[in-house]
Amino acid sequence: MIVEQVQTQLDVTAGRNRLPPGPRGLPLVGMAFYLRRNPLEGMRQLARDYGDIVRFQVMGQERILLNHPDWINQVLVLQHNKFHKSELTRRITARMLGQGLLISEGEFWRRQRRLAQPAFHRARINDYAATMLEITCSHIRSWRYAEVRNIGQEMTALTLGIAVRTLFGATLPEEARGVGQAMTFLMRYSLRRQRLPFRIPETWPTPANRRANRELEFIDSLVYRIISERQAEGNSNHHNDLLALLMGAMDADGTQMTRQQLHDETMTLFVAGHETTAQMLTWTWYALSQNPAVEARLQEELDGRLGVHPIEPSDLPKLPYLQAVMNEVLRLYPPAYIMAREVISPCEIAGYTLRPKSTVLFSQWVMQRDPRYYDDPEAFRPERWLDGLADRLPPGAYFPFGGGPRRCIGEGFALQEAAIVIATLARRFRFRLAPSDPVVPEPLVTLRPRHGIQMTLHRRS
Numbered sequence: 001m002i003v004e005q006v007q008t009q010l011d012v013t014a015g016r017n018r019l020p021p022g023p024r025g026l027p028l029v030g031m032a033f034y035l036r037r038n039p040l041e042g043m044r045q046l047a048r049d050y051g052d053i054v055r056f057q058v059m060g061q062e063r064i065l066l067n068h069p070d071w072i073n074q075v076l077v078l079q080h081n082k083f084h085k086s087e088l089t090r091r092i093t094a095r096m097l098g099q100g101l102l103i104s105e106g107e108f109w110r111r112q113r114r115l116a117q118p119a120f121h122r123a124r125i126n127d128y129a130a131t132m133l134e135i136t137c138s139h140i141r142s143w144r145y146a147e148v149r150n151i152g153q154e155m156t157a158l159t160l161g162i163a164v165r166t167l168f169g170a171t172l173p174e175e176a177r178g179v180g181q182a183m184t185f186l187m188r189y190s191l192r193r194q195r196l197p198f199r200i201p202e203t204w205p206t207p208a209n210r211r212a213n214r215e216l217e218f219i220d221s222l223v224y225r226i227i228s229e230r231q232a233e234g235n236s237n238h239h240n241d242l243l244a245l246l247m248g249a250m251d252a253d254g255t256q257m258t259r260q261q262l263h264d265e266t267m268t269l270f271v272a273g274h275e276t277t278a279q280m281l282t283w284t285w286y287a288l289s290q291n292p293a294v295e296a297r298l299q300e301e302l303d304g305r306l307g308v309h310p311i312e313p314s315d316l317p318k319l320p321y322l323q324a325v326m327n328e329v330l331r332l333y334p335p336a337y338i339m340a341r342e343v344i345s346p347c348e349i350a351g352y353t354l355r356p357k358s359t360v361l362f363s364q365w366v367m368q369r370d371p372r373y374y375d376d377p378e379a380f381r382p383e384r385w386l387d388g389l390a391d392r393l394p395p396g397a398y399f400p401f402g403g404g405p406r407r408c409i410g411e412g413f414a415l416q417e418a419a420i421v422i423a424t425l426a427r428r429f430r431f432r433l434a435p436s437d438p439v440v441p442e443p444l445v446t447l448r449p450r451h452g453i454q455m456t457l458h459r460r461s
């Protein structure tokens with residue numbers, strides 16, 4: 001069998017088969033078609049059929065799927081230095097994000113993270129609250145009761161607006177409006193390429209390749225121009241945005257980021273920072289529309305604690321139910337639904353020795369719906385978070401923001417942004433599904449609803 005002939009990267013010791021269990025798949029393609037048909041449920045089925053560690057092949061390459069919190073914690077935290085971001089992640093993002101935080105490694109990554117970290121301290125994030133609120137209010141100014149809107153598109157436009165303003169401040173050129181569309185195209189394009197069994201080289205002048213080049217050049221030149229304008233002004237301190245903080249950041253040895261690094265980090269924050277939060281918000285409105293009792297309890301908490309006042313960062317600790325709703329949305333609809341790592345030095349996981357170049361996968365979608373850790377796991381029940389569940393869960397059972405040293409740098413930013421948007425909109429509207437296509441999660445770079453979600457905007461009674 002061809003599949004069996006593929007050289008395994010796992011240890012096979014004399015007389016004792018050390019391979020984790022897993023399906024054989026089809027000759028040549030392995031499990032590629034099976035997982036392509038329905039990646040989310042396909043992974044869950046593999047976990048159900050084979051257990052906490054599963055080995056399979058995709059197009060001749062070995063994949064190890066981990067379905068136990070302990071093994072995930074080993075990779076993210078306890079043995080993190082034996083792993084790198086996967087080749088797959090790099091291929092999907094490298095062209096757009098260069099050597100940005102999301103994919104850089106080693107000493108380079110450590111320095112960049114050190115330089116960027118102060119921009120995400122709590123006090124800094126609080127400073128963005130007013131901008132987040134202002135953009136949310138101005139975004140919904142044109143909304144009318146009883147009209148139908150594609151809530152996915154609305155949330156993407158809203159979080160893009162917030163990302164643009166918090167990254168670049170108010171002084172953004174007119175053409176920045178096209179950035180969102182360009183980003184969406186590039187994400188779809190990269191992912192589609194990775195999923196094709198046979199890839200056409202990026203240099204071939206196909207319509208998709210040509211458009212991808214145009215969109216990349218457009219975003220690149222815009223970002224470089226903004227950086228140049230700032231440098232020409234001497235990055236004066238009247239700018240209070242993320243770019244100013246990154247430009248001003250200085251390492252202990254007095255060095256600062258180069259133009260290229262500033263570009264890569266800016267692009268990374270742009271991409272990582274708006275798409276994920278947009279999906280979290282989109283799924284929030286869907287989940288609330290399907291669970292009116294949860295929606296009513298949330299609105300009651302917001303009314304009781306905030307009255308008619310706009311939400312402020314200091315209100316957040318007083319809104320435990322809002323926090324629970326956000327936790328539950330991130331559990332059932334994790335925008336980052338899978339993570340991947342490549343083994344760089346031999347390590348022991350679940351009693352197996354993993355050799356360099358193996359790709360390890362673990363999925364928030366699978367783990368966060370695992371009945372071993374969540375009662376009635378398919379149900380949207382924010383209440384489950386109110387009695388200390390977060391403290392009882394083993395590390396690795398709930399990881400919407402990843403974990404260990406590479407945990408999401410923007411977690412606090414995202415949660416504050418989501419809380420402000422939810423609190424502001426939930427006090428004005430009830431969103432209800434309009435007759436349209438069924439809502440089906442689609443695992444692209446992030447977890448999106450396949451056809452968007454058409455919703456009718458009702459006035460809150």
Ligand code: HEM
Nearest residue numbers: 101102272273276277280336400401402406408409410414
């Ligand atoms: C709901 C929203 C978000 C979710 C679910 C999310 C999820 C994640 C996850 C799972 C990772 C870890 C990836 C890995 O280890 O392979 C990550 C990393 C990262 N995220 Fe987020 N993220 C969100 C919002 C944000 C925001 C708002 C920003 C920036 C403003 C951001 C910037 C980043 C960056 C730069 C990294 C790489 C960090 C590093 O490796 O040092 N994210 N995110």
